[in-house]
Amino acid sequence: MTADQILAEIREANLSYLMLAQSLIRTDREQALYRLGVSEETAMLIATLTPAQMMKIAGGNTLLCRFRMDDDIVWSLLTSHGKSSANDGVSRLHASILMAGRHQEAA
Template identity: 85%
Template sequence: MNADQILAEIREANLSYLMLAQSLIRSDREQALFRLGISEETATLLNTLSPAQMMKVAAGNTLLCRFRMDDDLVWGLLTSHGKPAANDSVSRLHASILMAGRHHEAA
């Protein structure tokens, strides 16, 4: 993949993320804050963006979203690395609890 293709993929991901975020915020604001890991202020800003503004923001060369699972513990729980499949639902629940706590701390 060359640099132009990568930039096009980033722009497409940005636009998809902005459209998803705006849709989530409009349908269930509290769930959107939790699922997206954003603040009230960011949600308000995203909710008011026009389609033209979303296109302009999405056109940048920096990815707007990021992985919130930034440590080995959460990744290990989500991937069940080295654990039998029977514990999968418990591991995912534990990972969700950890990420929810981090969202609450960030807000």
């Protein structure tokens, strides 16, 4: 991939993320805050963006979204390689609880 292709992919990902975020926020604000991991103020800002503003913000060269799982234990729970599928649901639930706790700490 060339640098220009990577930048184009970043811009596309940014626009998709902003559109999804805005839709989630407008549909169910509480779920959106949890799922996106953003503050109430950020959610209000995203909800009021015009299409032109979203295009301008998305056009930057920095990815707007990021992985919220910066913890090895969460990645381990989410991937759970080599474990039975019966434990998969429990592992994902545990990871969700850990991430929800981090969302509460950030808020």
